[in-house]
Amino acid sequence: MKKNEIPDIIISRLPIYLRALRHMQTQQKQTTSSQELGARVGLSAAQIRKDLSQFGEFGKQGTGYNIVFLVDKLREILRVNRVWDVAVIGMGDMGHALARYQGFNDRGFRVAMVFDNDPGKVNTQAGNFIIQDMKGIVPAIRESGIRVAMLCVPAESAQEVTDLLVEAGIKAILNYAPISLKVPEDVHVQYLDPSIGLQRMTYYLE
C-alpha cells in the first residue's frame, strides 16, 4: 500500500468506522453491510464502499462485511494493532483528565509519561504517574522512544513546547491548546479545541 495514494480525508474517516464496528462487536453482531455502517456513522453506503475499496476487497456481494475481519484490517491499516506510548504535556485540568482517561484502552494508546513546568507539581503523583519536569523533556522523550504527545499547555507556550517536542522526536501531536502549531512536514497535528467544535455548530442554529 503506497501511503501517499490514499487521500487524507479517507484516512480521517477510518477511525470512525473502526469505532462503529467495535461498538457492533459489543452488541454480538457478526456481519454488517455498507448500508448499516453508513447509517451508524452518518455517511452513504456508497461512500463506505468507496473508502474501504481503497484498501482491497473486504466485503462479499450479498453477505456484507465480516466484522472481526474488517476490525482487524482497519487496526492494521491505522497501525493501532499495537500499543503506542503517549506523553501528556501540561498537567492542568485537561492533562489530568487525559492521564486518567479510560477510553484509550484497547484502542492503541497508553499514557506513559506526563510533564509540567510548575515546580509545585513536578515530582508529585498524578494518578499512576510521577509528573516530570519540562526542563528535562527532550532527553526524557528521546530516550523513551515515544513518538506521540498530547499537548495541554496554555496557548502562550504551546509553540515553544511544540518545538521541544519536535526536537525530542515526537511525530504526532494531539493539540488541546487553542492555537495553530507550526511543525515540520513529517510531524502530524490533530486539533481538539472545544471552542472550534462548538463554533462549527452554532452556524446552523436558528
Next chain:
Amino acid sequence: MKKNEIPDIIISRLPIYLRALRHMQTQQKQTTSSQELGARVGLSAAQIRKDLSQFGEFGKQGTGYNIVFLVDKLREILRVNRVWDVAVIGMGDMGHALARYQGFNDRGFRVAMVFDNDPGKVNTQAGNFIIQDMKGIVPAIRESGIRVAMLCVPAESAQEVTDLLVEAGIKAILNYAPISLKVPEDVHVQYLDPSIGLQRMTYYLE
C-alpha cells in the same frame, strides 16, 4: 445568505480562520493576506480566498484583509458574536476540565449548568457550579433555553442521555463519549474523541 448553499466543509474551516485571525490580533497586526492566513492554518491561499468569497468580498486587491473587519464578519457568520450558554453533562474528569476551561472566554460560549447522575456528586459544588441531578435534566434545560451541550458521560449511557438532551431542546452536542450518536436531522453533533484524533495520525507514522 442561504444556509444550505454553503458546503459544511467550508463552515468547518471558518472557526480555524477565526482562531488564527484572533491570534494575529494579539500580535498587533492590522491586515493579513490569504497567503499569510493560509500559511498559519496549513491551507493554500487559493483555498482561503475561495472559502471567504462564499460570504462576500472581504479583501482588497493589493492590500489584503483588514483583520478587525474579517474577525467581526466571521463571528457574525458563525453566530458567535453573542454568548451561548452551554450545559456540561457528566462531571467526571473531562466534565470538570470543561466546566473550568478558560478557552471559551471571548469565543462565544459560557458554561451555565452542569449535570451528573451520581448521588454523591449531585448538589455538591464544582468550581462555580452546583452539580444538578440528571433526573431533572429535561425541565431544567428546557426552562433555561440552553441549546448547546457538551456530553462527557460513559459510552454506555451516551445514547440514552442524548435522547434526553434532544427532548429538552438541545440542538448542538459536543460529544466526548467514544460512540456515534443517533440524533434527529436538526440536531448537530461534533465528536471530540481523543482516540480518534490519535488514530488519524498513527497511519502516517513509520
